[in-house]
Amino acid sequence: MHARTTVKILRSCLVLYAIVALSALLPVPAHASERWSSLITPTFETASRREGLPHPVITSVVQDKSGFIWVGTQGGLARYDGFRFQTYKADSTNPSALPDAYIMSLHVTEEGRLWIGTAGGGAVWYDPVRDAFVRAATGSAGTPDLVITGIADDGQGGVWIASRNGITHIPRSGPARRFAVDTGDLPNNQLTSILRGNDGVLWAGTMAGLVRLMPGEHRFDPVPLGSNGTSRVLHEDDDGRVWMVAPVGDNDQLFVTGDTGTNVPHPALDGRGQPLLFPRGWVVDLATDRAGHAWVALQRGGVIEVDLRDGGRQPLLHDPADPASLPDNTVYGLYGDGTPYLWIATRAGLVRFSPSNRWLASIRYSPLHPERLSGPDALVLHTTPDGLVLAGLLKGGIDILDPERGRVGRYIAGENGLPEAAIVALETIGEQLYVGSDRGLLRITGRQAATPIPLPGPDQLAQALLSWRGRLWIGTRTTLSWLDPRTGTVTPFQCGSTPYVQNVINLRAGPDGRLWLGTPGGIEAIDIDGCRIETFRNDPKDPASTPSGIISGLMFDSRGRLWAGTMGSGIGVATLDQGRPRFRVLSTGDGLPNSNIGAMVEGRDGRVWVSTADGIAAVTPDLRISAYGAAEGLSIPAYWVRSGTLTPAGDMAFGGGGGITVVRADANPGTNQDLPVVVTALRIGNSSIPAGSLDLTHRGRPLVLPSGGTSLQVEFSALDYGAPERTRYRYRLDGFEQHWTETDPTRRVATYTNLPPGDFTLRIDGAGRGGDWSSRGLAIPVHVEPAWHQTTTFHIAALLAACGGIIGLVQIRTRLIRHRQQQLEQEVAERTRDLVEANHKLETLASTDPLTGALNRRRFLEALEAEVDRAQRYGHSLALLEIDLDHFKQVNDRYGHAGGDAALCQSVTRISALLRSVDHLGRLGGEEFAVLLPVTGLDGAQQVAARIREALMATPIPYADHAIPITASIGCAEWLQWGETADALLLRADQALYAAKLLGRNRVEVWTPAVAGRFNAASST
DSSP: OHHHHHHHHHHHHHHHHHHHHHHHHSSOOOOOSSTTTTTOBOOOEEEOGGGTOSOSOEEEEEEOTTSOEEEEETTEEEEEOSSOEEEEOBOTTOTTSBSOSOEEEEEEOTTOOEEEEESSSOEEEEETTTTEEEEOOBGGGSBSOSOEEEEEEOSSSOEEEEEBTEEEEEOSSSOOEEEOTTTTSOSOSOEEEEEEOTTSOEEEEETTEEEEEOTTOSSOEEEOOSOOSOOEEEEEOTTSOEEEEEEETTEEEEEEOOSTTOOOOEEOBOTTSOBOEEETTTEEEEEEOTTSEEEEEETTTEEEEEETTTOOEEEEOOOTTOTTSOSOSOEEEEEOTTSSSEEEEETTEEEEEOTTOOSEEEEEOOTTOTTSOSSSBEEEEEEOTTSOEEEEETTSOEEEEETTTTEEEEEOTTSTTOOSSOEEEEEEETTEEEEEETTEEEEEETTSOOEEEOOSSSOOOOOEEEEETTEEEEEOSSBEEEEOTTTOOEEEOEETTEEOBOOOOEEEEOTTSOEEEEETTEEEEEETTTTEEEEEOOOTTOTTSOOSSOEEEEEEOTTSOEEEEEBSSOEEEEEEETTEEEEEEEOGGGTOSOSBEEEEEEOTTSOEEEEETTEEEEEOTTOOEEEEOGGGTOOOOOEEEEEEEEOTTSOEEEEEBTEEEEEOTTOOOOOOOOOOEEEEEEEETTEEEOGGGOOOSTTOOOEEEOTTTOOEEEEEEEOOSSOGGGOEEEEEEETTOSSOEEEOTTOOEEEEOSOOSEEEEEEEEEEOTTOOBOSSOEEEEEEEOOOGGGSHHHHHHHHHHHHHHHHHHHHHHHHHHHHHHHHHHHHHHHHHHHHHHHHHHHHHHHHBOTTTOSBOHHHHHHHHHHHHHHHHHHTOOEEEEEEEETTHHHHHHHHHHHHHHHHHHHHHHHHHHTSOTTOEEEEEETTEEEEEEETOOHHHHHHHHHHHHHHHHHSOEEETTEEEOOOEEEEEEEOOTTTOOHHHHHHHHHHHHHHHHHTTSSSEEEOOHHHHHHHHHHHHO
């Protein structure tokens, strides 16, 4: 089994390397026009069957006039609204269904009609009013062939349909006309593509060359492109130029017409005057933008991004080691018109790519791309005076990134005196580079071997370095010291005869001339000259005191304010009041994506960019926060503390798990989108109504609700395909209510019941990532018909009949009603109280362990499945702890089962006291427990595990006249994104627990591949 898997991996690698080599042989240079460009790893979002598509092979993509994305596959059609795919399957017995599941082409006409070409059922168009498909005629009255390769509209309400047996023109009215070889119109009947330009010229690609039909003409003319081989019409750009491809020699060559009105194609050239050539027979589609970029889809070679200004090329390929890469190198088409995204049809799903997002990019690690990063975790980033960015790696070694030239150099771990140890701090003084590692401090001069520098004190982990006042200041877990670069001597810092003893995590020089230190317990400011130390810690009674928790980062901005990042409490921003900081704390409630802060870097425009455990945020000088994540192309979910730097060009870089994120100096997210709001589902009473049947035009027909209290339910969506989870909604039924009802993406439904008769207007608005309400909201007229008893005639008659007896009956009836109401209220209250108590008891018995009160195994595993699903949907982190009370059998043997039960109950009490309300504690069996930590990374999970172990061990558990000592072994595992199941996460946590037991118990072990290997080895023996 392992041998077969290895062979498959090797084959995938060989295919990838072959494609990369082929791209490298193309006669064009790499990108040279933008910083970082050749180092950046493009990020792709992929949807396939798991997200609801009917088939993984995507053949075509198009956007309709309403904004929906339509996806053609080899197994049906799908409509996408940003949240879900509505699928349409083939059914030969239903004349209103698709006639064939294999979709060959999609086209939206100028009038907004969606046409679908199939591989065996001819052409159909979609009728939104009936939510049905209408089949075009075939045979002599329509298309002569059922294999449709392309569709274009004729500008007069009709369409041109290309097939494997010629071209058919189906006008708005009148008979269809066929163009083919036998009619003398085409060089070949097998059409590859068809496109009508904005100037009215109809272009068609055939297996024997390109043809063109001029406006007003009735015969196609051949268009010589230097070859009679297979040609394909690809794309019309924003300037009205039509792009096409034809074989020339051993290559596919791109051709392009002139500006609008000049319809003679000529070879397309890049900015250096070189023709655009690609492997013969591979080019299947093309897309362009106004910035001078083109994307060329290769049927077996991924996508090539071409910078038309300088000819630079970047292959966008599948990387088996990178889940954010293109999912497959077999590409069938591109679509980019009308959306801010480039949609890519591949053999492995629908791909969304944001080519316009060039301000936020990632340099991801992949073992198949050693030319980028040599390790996945950049623990520290540092910019040298000459603009190079140094990345200290967790696996050891230092990568040297040159943003301007796009190159990567290396100090390799294990060579030239650099130990194989994690690099945690970097600092330069002149030509000397100082390196802090978990094996001590080193100095590197040029390309010379690294020289170790012994540090005072028992700890050699130089985790904080700062060049200040001509000295190198060094912080370890126990001391603060400084190094004289001229002599190389290290001196411990002390005031008088008292040495400074503290865990120094951060070092910053303050504008007040003091040295500021971040520590696990707070902040300290040292007046070096006066030898005075001032400590600032959190005071729960003072909201302006130092934020609680470990200080993960310190920074002074250009206004002289102190920024303190924490592990769990967000950011504190302080002004100095007579040298004492007074903080305002920013947390997730203010817009931060996570309260665990990695690094903070101030940009040229005064915004402070912050990396967190769940994305990146920008904080304006007035402390307004904008958060950025996967929608902006962010593919690195969590970042390391202190791993951030600013380059001389103004770019910012942040190191995280999996690589480096670059924020360009001219960062302009442009998140204010005027999103179209659409109706995605509609129900009146118990009947589902096609959403396309709504008449949303001015003075359109109202939506009619019959009398009798019929309910109305409208589902809606604002079409933001990048971040639908960050949209907001509001709706209001004018004439029935005065206030808006605001809701989130999980509740995109407006529901009304028992509406009175009359005319109303249902208004629905959506707001995207920028927060502004869209100007493209919905206004749906609604008319509720009156029932017979709600008519004016009935009301008058009823009023006259009731007036005679109502006065005499009202007093008697009122008394009877009040008496009966009191009795009913008393009975309902008693029965409700009994029912609530019974349900509560049943729920407790069904979901909790009767001894300890923790969740039982079944309920805990349900919670695990739910949290894994939530983490997958929103991209959150998730961690799992498995806890085993050490040698618990001895507790039962020595103190009896009653003593053991007391120990279990007290252990659960201590563990519960350390958990958040969102955490889950469960008893898996016997003395084994598990803790589920949502939105928590590996570092946070380790901290929780350490506190649990210490709390159990700190004080023996009292029982009768005894004190029962308890220790625990804990295994820790973080959920691996991109589809890891709950069972797999549970297995890895169990392996880590096994390692903790194997290594002597009473300890915390984190799952690593080595731990898994040790577990498997032990299991096999």
